[in-house]
Amino acid sequence: MKSKIFGVLQRVGRSFMLPIALLPVAGLLLGIGSSFTNATTLETYHLTNIIYEGGILYTILDIMAKTGSAVFDNLALLFAMGVAIGMAKKEKEVAALSGAIAFLIMNTAISALITANGGVESMAANSTTSVLGITTLQMGVFGGIIVGLGVAALHNRFYKIELPQVLSFFGGTRFVPIISSIVYLIVGIVMYFVWPVIQGWIASLGDLVLASGYAGTWIYGIIERALIPFGLHHVFYMPFWQTEVGGAMMIDGTLVQGAQNIFFAELASKSTTQFSVSATRFMSGKFPFMIFGLPAAALAMYHTARPEKKKVVGGLLLSAALTAMLTGITEPIEFTFLFVSPLMYGIHCVLAGLSYMLMHIFNVGVGMTFSGGLIDLTLFGILQGNAKTNWIWIVIVGLVYAVVYYLIFSLMIKHFNYKTPGREADDEETKLYTRKDVDARKAASSGTASSGDNVSALILQGLGGKANLSDIDACATRLRITVKDPALVQDSLLKQSGASGVIHKGNGVQIIYGPQVSVVKSRFEDYLDSPDSNNPAAVVDSAPAPETKADAPAAPAAKPIVLGAHMTGKILPLSEVEDEVFSAGILGEGVAIEPTEGKLYAPCDGTIDNVTDTHHAVSMTSAEGCEILLHVGIDTVKLGGKFFNVHVKDGQAVVRGDLLLSFDMKGIREAGYKLTTPMIVCNTDEYASVTPIAQGNTKPGKNILEIQ
Amino acid sequence: MKTFEYTIKDEVGIHARPAGLLVSKVKALGSSVTIEKGGKSASASKLFAVMGLGVVKGDTIKITVEGGDEDTAATELQAFFEANL
Numbered sequence: 001m002k003s004k005i006f007g008v009l010q011r012v013g014r015s016f017m018l019p020i021a022l023l024p025v026a027g028l029l030l031g032i033g034s035s036f037t038n039a040t041t042l043e044t045y046h047l048t049n050i051i052y053e054g055g056i057l058y059t060i061l062d063i064m065a066k067t068g069s070a071v072f073d074n075l076a077l078l079f080a081m082g083v084a085i086g087m088a089k090k091e092k093e094v095a096a097l098s099g100a101i102a103f104l105i106m107n108t109a110i111s112a113l114i115t116a117n118g119g120v121e122s123m124a125a126n127s128t129t130s131v132l133g134i135t136t137l138q139m140g141v142f143g144g145i146i147v148g149l150g151v152a153a154l155h156n157r158f159y160k161i162e163l164p165q166v167l168s169f170f171g172g173t174r175f176v177p178i179i180s181s182i183v184y185l186i187v188g189i190v191m192y193f194v195w196p197v198i199q200g201w202i203a204s205l206g207d208l209v210l211a212s213g214y215a216g217t218w219i220y221g222i223i224e225r226a227l228i229p230f231g232l233h234h235v236f237y238m239p240f241w242q243t244e245v246g247g248a249m250m251i252d253g254t255l256v257q258g259a260q261n262i263f264f265a266e267l268a269s270k271s272t273t274q275f276s277v278s279a280t281r282f283m284s285g286k287f288p289f290m291i292f293g294l295p296a297a298a299l300a301m302y303h304t305a306r307p308e309k310k311k312v313v314g315g316l317l318l319s320a321a322l323t324a325m326l327t328g329i330t331e332p333i334e335f336t337f338l339f340v341s342p343l344m345y346g347i348h349c350v351l352a353g354l355s356y357m358l359m360h361i362f363n364v365g366v367g368m369t370f371s372g373g374l375i376d377l378t379l380f381g382i383l384q385g386n387a388k389t390n391w392i393w394i395v396i397v398g399l400v401y402a403v404v405y406y407l408i409f410s411l412m413i414k415h416f417n418y419k420t421p422g423r424e425a426d427d428e429e430t431k432l433y434t435r436k437d438v439d440a441r442k443a444a445s446s447g448t449a450s451s452g453d454n455v456s457a458l459i460l461q462g463l464g465g466k467a468n469l470s471d472i473d474a475c476a477t478r479l480r481i482t483v484k485d486p487a488l489v490q491d492s493l494l495k496q497s498g499a500s501g502v503i504h505k506g507n508g509v510q511i512i513y514g515p516q517v518s519v520v521k522s523r524f525e526d527y528l529d530s531p532d533s534n535n536p537a538a539v540v541d542s543a544p545a546p547e548t549k550a551d552a553p554a555a556p557a558a559k560p561i562v563l564g565a566h567m568t569g570k571i572l573p574l575s576e577v578e579d580e581v582f583s584a585g586i587l588g589e590g591v592a593i594e595p596t597e598g599k600l601y602a603p604c605d606g607t608i609d610n611v612t613d614t615h616h617a618v619s620m621t622s623a624e625g626c627e628i629l630l631h632v633g634i635d636t637v638k639l640g641g642k643f644f645n646v647h648v649k650d651g652q653a654v655v656r657g658d659l660l661l662s663f664d665m666k667g668i669r670e671a672g673y674k675l676t677t678p679m680i681v682c683n684t685d686e687y688a689s690v691t692p693i694a695q696g697n698t699k700p701g702k703n704i705l706e707i708q
Numbered sequence: 709m710k711t712f713e714y715t716i717k718d719e720v721g722i723h724a725r726p727a728g729l730l731v732s733k734v735k736a737l738g739s740s741v742t743i744e745k746g747g748k749s750a751s752a753s754k755l756f757a758v759m760g761l762g763v764v765k766g767d768t769i770k771i772t773v774e775g776g777d778e779d780t781a782a783t784e785l786q787a788f789f790e791a792n793l
């Protein structure tokens with residue numbers, strides 16, 4: 001029962017993500033637009049000559065501000081549709097349409113009852129509002145969520161309904177908007193009587209929160225952070241940000257409810273002199289630990305990593321730290337230590353709560369669209385001026401937080417010998433971070449989408465196969481899956497796919513990938529639609545690593561791969577290499593390049609097995625298990641290493657295009673040796689064919705050898 | 709099972725060319741052959757494994773032959789090493 005509730009709450013939380021993802025954009029429009037149409041700001045920055053009412057720039061900025069505002073004003077409708085989409089299992093577009101209709105119908109029913117009973121004047125003060133031009137009860141974003149959840153429930157129940165022959169036109173998905181309209185007509189009538197009571201409760205809850213003062217803010221902060229690992233934080237903070245639980249205020253004659261709404265209404269208002277801290281207390285606290293604290297923690301993890309791992313770990317931590325600083329998406333950092341030390345995460349929660357409280361105490365009035373990164377701090381803090389926001393305290397507290405986080409993390413990691421990234425023993429977990437790093441680098445450098453299949457195959461295998469899946473979704477950083485039998489889930493496979501962690505609750509599985517999760521999800525869904533997904537084990541068993549370069553027709557013994565050029569130069573068939581050990585294929589099949597540049601590059605992702613003592617040859621194994629020998633020159637072993645420089649070491653992970661060796665072409669030629677460089681597949685007999693697929697001049701990045 | 713030791717005399721050790729010759733020689737035999745150097749061992753029918761041992765001039769390696777024709781195979785291999793390495 002408990003895990004079922006968790007599962008439902010999780011799905012509600014993730015269904016919030018679609019409307020929430022729009023907020024940063026709306027916030028940018030509103031932030032820039034209203035900042036530069038605000039009289040005080042314009043005077044402060046001496047812009048009154050360029051931007052003035054009636055001028056082109058002013059009008060453009062005004063449009064930005066008003067369109068941004070439109071999103072926040074109609075958030076309830078967006079939630080009605082977004083939650084319906086998120087919670088619907090199939091035919092989601094029908095759920096969206098039904099959500100919109102049900103939302104209109106419910107509010108119109110309420111509106112009609114208000115009119116019939118004496119109009120707005122007869123209602124309690126501030127209990128009504130105008131939604132899409134309909135005078136209705138002030139329900140805030142709750143109104144939308146009630147519609148979204150209910151419509152999704154109706155949808156999941158009825159979208160396959162079969163009606164009697166005469167009515168069959170109205171069957172199936174067409175029935176969903178119909179039944180939703182009827183049900184929400186009734187819900188509207190019920191709400192007219194019930195909601196004022198609930199309004200009373202919410203108002204007293206809001207009063208309680210308001211009266212809780214600094215301690216309340218602290219507790220709010222701790223709870224918000226502590227819910228992150230469960231993915232329930234959106235469900236928790238949303239009422240504070242969007243409903244009266246987070247306060248209510250009259251701004252320019254309109255009643256505004258919810259902390260975030262209050263902040264943005266004040267932002268849009270021309271008359272704001274200082275932002276209300278009673279609202280921003282639920283937001284500002286994020287800035288110090290997201291921009292300063294967590295990146296300092298990442299630095300501490302970097303400094304405590306083993307020296308030989310620092311290069312790899314540095315890349316991972318740097319990108320995670322930058323993500324937190326700029327956008328306020330903190331999960332990539334938080335999950336790196338959450339799993340190795342829940343205690344450290346607990347301390348982080350307490351400090352985060354304290355940050356909220358300190359911002360409250362120092363009257364910091366900086367709001368946010370989504371989370372507390374530098375972008376939001378700039379727009380909603382610095383640009384608004386210190387007089388309105390006291391943003392300078394974010395920097396002051398933040399700097400202290402940086403020191404505190406650095407010290408606590410360094411000391412705890414060393415004292416308890418926590419296995420944070422780069423400190424693990426040489427087991428699978430080390431690969432996990434390396435692989436993720438490699439994946440990220442590869443995605444950044446090549447931008448190719450071909451690595452998806454193996455990742456998806458690993459995920460599917462790790463989840464126990466296609467038949468075990470019941471529902472797939474994703475939020476900002478994790479893939480959220482509902483499975484039929486949790487016992488079939490294999491965490492180790494999921495982690496191999498690049499996940500930084502896996503969380504189980506009943507039938508719910510959350511696989512944490514970081515912000516790239518939406519890509520992982522869509523590839524995974526594409527993969528599920530392909531026939532390959534019926535047998536993911538074929539891929540997974542023969543290739544433990546997720547990288548692959550080519551789509552596979554049924555693979556023989558080993559996984560197919562396409563190798564890139566290992567040099568710049570002219571392609572030669574192996575048979576023309578002037579050394580029979582290569583030309584006769586004794587070492588295996590392959591291809592050679594006559595180089596025009598003294599550099600040897602990795603032809604694929606993989607691991608360096610061996611660089612010969614004489615530095616002229618490198619052997620490496622690709623991520624798919626292809627054993628590759630790169631041999632620079634003919635008979636160059638006799639040079640004993642002269643003219644060669646090595647850039648990698650044994651056991652190092654490389655990605656396609658990494659520099660392996662550089663060499664002095666002139667020196668080698670003058671010493672009397674040829675530079676023809678074969679690339680040999682040493683385990684040729686494990687494949688059906690090794691075929692050169694290019695001719696003439698080539699360079700690293702071009703594909704030259706196909707192995708099947 | 710037959711074992712023997714051999715000290716490499718060839719200037720370049722078991723590098724690409726001799727390794728390739730060795731592996732094709734071993735594959736022609738009916739027995740399985742293992743090469744051991746300083747605690748690390750490798751199957752002599754796997755080119756990659758052989759080269760990974762990094763055998764250079766002066767190294768002493770231990771060769772183990774196991775299988776139906778191990779007596780003749782060991783003799784043939786010994787002759788191969790003398791001639792090529």
